[in-house]
Amino acid sequence: MFRSGNYRLITRTSSALSPRSRRTAALLAVGALTVAVTSACAHATAGTTSDVGASASSSSTNSGTPATSLRLGYFANVTHSTAITEVANGTLAKDLGSTTLSTSIYSSGPTEMTALLSGQLDAAYVGPSSALSAWTKSDKQGLTIVAGAEDAGAELVVNSSITSAAQLKGKTIADPQLGNTQDVALRYWLKTQGYTTTLQGGGDVTVQPEANATTLSLFKEGKIDGAWLPEPWASRLVVEGKGHVLVDEKTLWPGGNFATTNLVVATSYLQAHPQTVAELLDAQIATNTWITANPSAAQTLIGAQIKKLTGSTITAAEIARAWGEEAVTNDPLVSSLSTSLAHAVATGQLKNTSLTGIFDLTLLNQELAKAGLSSVPTS
Structure with a gap:
């Protein structure tokens, strides 16, 4: 059940399966689900031209050592479809190979970012304003936005x-x-x-x-x-x-495009384990491709997972309506963060600051290229 503040459900999955070719089999298995929900809305990948400079950082290669574990936070929301799906269908665990995956479910971004900055999480799907606030509170050292996940919604x-x-x-x-x-x-x-x-x-x-x-x-x-x-x-x-x-x-x-959910990684984790972050991005890219191609099956899966994670039933009509309001994407819509910052400044929640260094899309564009997909704008 939900409760005030954050709620957390911890699951642990370890896998010694490293070949990424098995990811396709997992996605096809999910696609064989009996579809109980239909939707005329395509959950299409979005992208825009961006204005904010993104850093070209030290994660330009997959050097470093694989991490022994990845602790990932996300919400049981439709706007976190990527995370829900890649965890539920095993895509992320398989791409991580021998790296142990553990997940924590949150109901609000600031609480989730407190967990990330305090060392309880290595990566998280979170709204841009919460990520921006945590980044500034950590003297611009605590986290890095490495990908988008959701547009609008x-x-x-x-x-x-x-x-x-x-x-x-x-x-x-x-x-x-x-x-x-x-x-x-x-x-x-x-x-x-x-x-x-x-x-x-x-x-x-x-x-x-x-x-x-x-x-x-x-x-x-x-x-x-x-x-x-x-x-x-x-x-x-x-x-x-x-x-x-x-x-x-x-x-x-x-x-009509604005970032609702981005993927952030603790900066120290990104620097130490770029190979593991690349595997996380591989799972996201494959998952978003599957969601876009299979909207009805994805709705069924996500509705069932939200019920499993929260104990609360989301009706088919609610899922279908929500689906038409947002879209999965790998693009963090860099330029929208400047606007989010300006809004936070105008409402007295943050001070104006340079956003240089908050984005590092090097690994994302590297993995998109490997998947035969277009890169996302870095500025």
């Missing part, structure tokens, strides 16, 4: 009585956690609408950080007026909570 859902931004004064709007990606987006959007908020919950509109499951319950009970949430929680508020979308975040970004 967040909305402001409100009750039926609210039909415009002008009605939000005095209302209470929830989001996952203070300082997370949706929290920054919500506070900045409210600022553009002329509203004040405070980090303590004051101002014209009360922003109330809650665990996503708690937010759904509060919304259904009429105790909050809306929430800015990632998928599938936005869809759950629409389907189960009978709410409606006031703001689809895609409408606020050029081309």
Whole structure:
């Protein structure tokens, strides 16, 4: 069950299987699942031209030694489809070979990043604002963004009585956690609408950080007026909570593209074990290719895994709706991070700073080339 703050489910998988050719068999096995959900929406890989410089770093080759273990964090959300799938179907464990994989499930980015910076995780799928905050708190040394994972997939859902931004004064709007990606987006959007908020919950509109499951319950009970949430929680508020979308975040970004989830690695781990990070990227690339080609089977798999990981059932209608709101990608959409930083600065959550060094896409582009795929922009 969900509980306030983070929830964690630890699984451990060890494998001595190193040949990457076995990854294809695993993916085909998943593709043979009986498909219970259909969707007209392709979960297509996204990409844009980027403006922020990415570092060309020391991980230009797969030198170093394979790690004995990889501790990976992610969420039981549709916006973490890549991680859910590559763990569930065994692709990641197989690509890691003799490296032992352990996974931890979180419900919020800031909590997950605290675990990464404190040495409890080696890598994590996380929202860009949470990664950016952790990077600055660690004097720009603690983590490196090595890939994207999800494009879009967040909305402001409100009750039926609210039909415009002008009605939000005095209302209470929830989001996952203070300082997370949706929290920054919500506070900045409210600022553009002329509203004040405070980090303590004051101002014209009360922003109330809650665990996503708690937010759904509060919304259904009429105790909050809306929430800015990632998928599938936005869809759950629409389907189960009978709410409606006031703001689809895609409408606020050029081309509708913005990073919702990136893959980050502890910088010390990246420097010591680039070969293992390359294997992690190989698993992601293969998984995203499979998800894009098999959207219905992927929805079935992800819905079942979310139930397994959280004990909460996501209906077929909710998964299908969520699927159309976001897309897996290997591209971290570098340029969108500058905008995320500007929003965090405008809302008083971060100070302006250079982003030089936060990205290292060297290994990603190396592994994409090996897979016969196009590279992603580094600037």
